[in-house]
Amino acid sequence: MSGALRRLIVCGFLLFSGGFSPVASNVAHAATATPKVVVLSIDGVINPATSDFLIRGLAHAAQEHAVLAVIELDTPGGLDTSMRAIIKQILASPVPVATFVSPAGARAASAGTFILYASHIAAMTPASNVGAASPVSIGLPGFEKPVSEPADKAPASVEPGQTQPGSAKPPAAGQPPAAGAGGDTMNRKITNDAIAYIHSLAQLRGRNSKFAEQAVRDAASLSAHDALAAGAIDLIADNLDDLLAKLNGRQVALASGVTVRLATAGASIERIVPDWRSRILATLAHPEVAVILLMAGIFGLFFELTSPGMALPGVAGAICLLLGLYAFQLLPVNWAGVALLGVGAMLMIAEAFLPTFGVVGLGGLVAFFLGGLFLMDSGASGLGLSIPFLIGIALASAVLLFAVGAMAARAHKHRVVTGREEMLGLPGVVTLAGDRASYADVRGESWRIQCREPLAVGDPIKVTALEGLTLHVVRQPFKK
Template identity: 45%
Template sequence: MRRTRITCSMLFVWLGWLALLLSTVPAWAAPAPVVVVPLQGAIGPATSAYVLRGLEQARERGAQLVVLQLDTPGGLDLAMRDIIRAILDSPFPVAGYVAPGGARAASAGTYILYACHIAAMAPGTNLGAATPISLMGQDGESTAATRKSINDASAYIRGLAELRGRNVQWAERAVREAVSLPATEALQEHVIDQIATDVPDLLTRLDGLSVSIHGEQRVLHPLGAELITITPTWHERLLALITNPSVALILLMLGFYGLVFELLMPGIGVPGIMGSICLLVALYALHLLPLNYAGAALLLLGLGLMVAEAMVPSFGILGLGGLIAFASGAFMLIDTEAPGFGISLWLIASLALLSALFLAVIVGMALQARRQKVVTGDEKLTGTLAQVIQLQDNDVYRGMAIVRGEQWQIRSTAPLHPGQTVQIQARHGLVLDVAIVNEPHPGES
């Protein structure tokens, strides 16, 4: 009987251990998810906000790996450094993957790829050309500034290469000589770690790989993991649109001319409201971009001169100066030549042409107005006929007359009488000087 009790107790213990093991099977069978963040196009404020949100969502979902899929010509330095800081601070591995075939990770994209814990490329892709672009000239001062910028960028990418154990020499050449590499050569030169045809192939190659995260080794098991793709929100898409310098310039023009139109034709309301909205959105976008203040000042000066031409026509002098200042300012407005952040010369020329047409219409209307006959004011009264209706205090040289349905005081050098037709010669305040029209006096034949 006692042996039976012992056997039952052992059975219950084994059953408990078995239940505990079975409860952990789902955890073994379902690895932590893998988050994919596709980064396409020029890297700017909207891109950095999108990538940072993707990394934050990956942390909230307990992801074991983030795949940052790159296809970029480069972008702004500040936005690139924001992304790199987030990658370096990430509590989980980040794999930079240049894909699909035909994609590139040029300029800022090369720095980001070097910062990732794992660097991979798809066949038919390339990376490199990481030299900072300078807008300066060729004099001694600008050459020294350019050299300083290149040295800073070179040290930055060397630090990333040393951190990830990748080819330091080629990284420096990518900055100083703007060299590029296709995927196969990048793997041979130990610039990247893997070549994979697509994301599933990349995850297969990474299965079992050990990655150091802040001094701690993590073993990846991405096979069978849930793939979660983070896409840009409408806010990020809108931000990417308005931070395009060309779009920002167009919004600035629409806003400015909307307000001018409202001032010229008050009471409508719609141009003023829409102009204010466009102007505020444009200013917000320019605030996020590397603005050249000299270019902004020239742009505002040009717009001001063109408005002055519209308000006080100078027959083209102010307008021509405004067009020159506007074109110069628009060309200098964004203080970078990063891919995707330049303003097209065709756009500048088109906006200048539209402004010139606007000014031509204004000047033409002014010239036409000068040639037209005066229809208001003292000039219009001169020569107008009036009819005497009464004398003033029996003064035959002063009286009241009807002029276009209005009563006016009149005075004459010749005697007046009611019913007489006179012609206005001049105006002195509220009194009109008149001359008698040659007509027979009542009672004369």
């Protein structure tokens, strides 16, 4: 009995100590399970849709306990707000993040440079480039809005420590640009803020901070091999499989202070592409699309109010107006610019009804154009409103509204064909002539009539007025 009791005690100890517990079983299963790598592909401008897609993708990688999240990146730049939201998610990610500038010929320009520097692992494929992260301005002189410069307009590759031909030598790291070199105070503030931000990322990841500053201050750019030699990236890989093979066994320090060793050899790959939600957001998160939706919504409601009962313009207009306002909510817009766009549209609509000889319409065009110029508080490559676009939309709107006004004016001159006014001038024939009441047949209907002169049955008459249900008529001469 004592031996059986001892065996029972040992079994109970193993059971409650976790030797056979479900938790221990799950841990053992996780240790033997195939490691998973989540791949997120970004090709295009960094905007709110991109930010939403990447944030949800990195959260999914954490839920799936992936050993690595890879961002395949090819971007000309993007919005500062969206870029910072992505970087915050990368810095706080419990899963190591590798940004891979891929495929060959891809670029990590402007906002892409910041994302590359923020990632735990920075990798590039041959024939790709990184850099050109200088803030630039759009708009009329005195009304500039800071944007990320497109890589298409960026200077050629620059070796660390060098400057562009004909340009002044940049100040030492951390020093503000000389007066006149960095534009007005606002542009200097934006540039220095961007430099400090990328400096902090370079220091966090142990990458070349001197090139990072040149990329922001002088729009410097490096090829993949030059970036590796300069210490701006960690490695070069031909493709995703080559990247995972080179990362196997590498140690990565996470924000929690934990250092993990990557086990990417033989890992299963889960590739995530933008879904319908991200594609719709990407379409809406464009100022030109937002302006078109706003104008379509205003015009649709205008046509519904002027022609009640059509339904389709009102329904379509309401949907377009709501989508346009939602698109503006996604973008860093200046709401004064949105208000000017709306006022401009309203003034152009009013021109179709007011006899102002084009004054109100011209004011609407000016308000619409200025609203478009002031619309964006900040932007990026592909996120600005071009002057030709604004002029085209304003002229198209003016032509449409003036055409509607002209048609309304011509219709006003035509004879009324419905209602009480339709009766005026209609011919008829007297059917009953009496002392108390007389009746006539007008348009196939019997009407009570009054006339200042005596009438006889069969006399032709013409309606001159309508009072209640009685027609005032005059006798017409008989036609020969």
